[in-house]
Amino acid sequence: MDARLRRVNKEISDCKNDKSSNISIDLVDNSPFHLIGEFDGPEGTPYEGGHFKVDIIIPESYPFQPVKMKFITKVYHPNVSSASGAICLDILKDAWSPVLTLKSTLISLQSLLCSPEPRDPQDAEVAKHYMTSKSSFEETARYWTQAYAGGSGKEVRGKGRADGPRDEIAMAGLERAHVEKFQAMGFDRTKVIDVLRRLNYRGANVAQINDDKVVDELIKS
């Protein structure tokens, strides 16, 4: 039997037998080379209470080549693309080793949620948000966890529960007052949110960016 198939089958059954790690791996279709991994968001982080799904592709030369993983569940995190779910983690690239397994790699993703590396970002806008105001970043990450990962976590301050219609402002990690100020000048709400997010109009940064700069960007967009 094919070495790759044998190893992957063993890994899947080992993971099924191990109830303590709370990590599951399931087949997407009939092929054991396309899988879905699932784990819970770590406690004490903005991802707590969420349940995260990861798309797993086993490459042809596994385990000599790293497994390909990306988030299916949307995650607000500096090392995860907010658009595609692509993950920036060394062991998925040049620090891969054949002794790593699907389970150990999923556990590494779980711990990546505990310790973001904004200096090596996958999503530069999210990383800027993190470095400008960690508390505002965490609030947004919590909101995303509720909205996308089924988090039943605590209510996000002043923004209500996220299971109703999604609040675009909270989603972008912005302040309502800021958005409304430029909306009052006659600009379209979606455009205002887009521009303020791109400019990282948050925390101490707000004082650095004058209104003319924002208006300029709004006219250009």
Next chain:
Amino acid sequence: MKVHVKNWHAIAQWRWDTGASDADDDGEGDVCGICRVPYEGCCPSCKMPGDDCPLIWGECSHVFHMHCLLQWIGTAASKQQCPMDRRPWVTAERKVAKQGR
């Protein structure tokens, strides 16, 4: 022709002396970290365990099926490092088998 084994009588068994005691067994058994097949089995490209598919020891004390380790070291991604500890791979001289196994 089909052969049915009705009875068998073992007269000896062998094991690689990896230097690990049974107490170190973490329930997973002694498997090669690369292919996850027991040391006493053979690597995925071999059919016959034993001398035809030997183990290899690193200076760092880590053990693999020789064929598995050489395949890894042969890839550019390995950077010639041990898969376990990422130290430069240096093959250790074959240890003298301990007494009493």
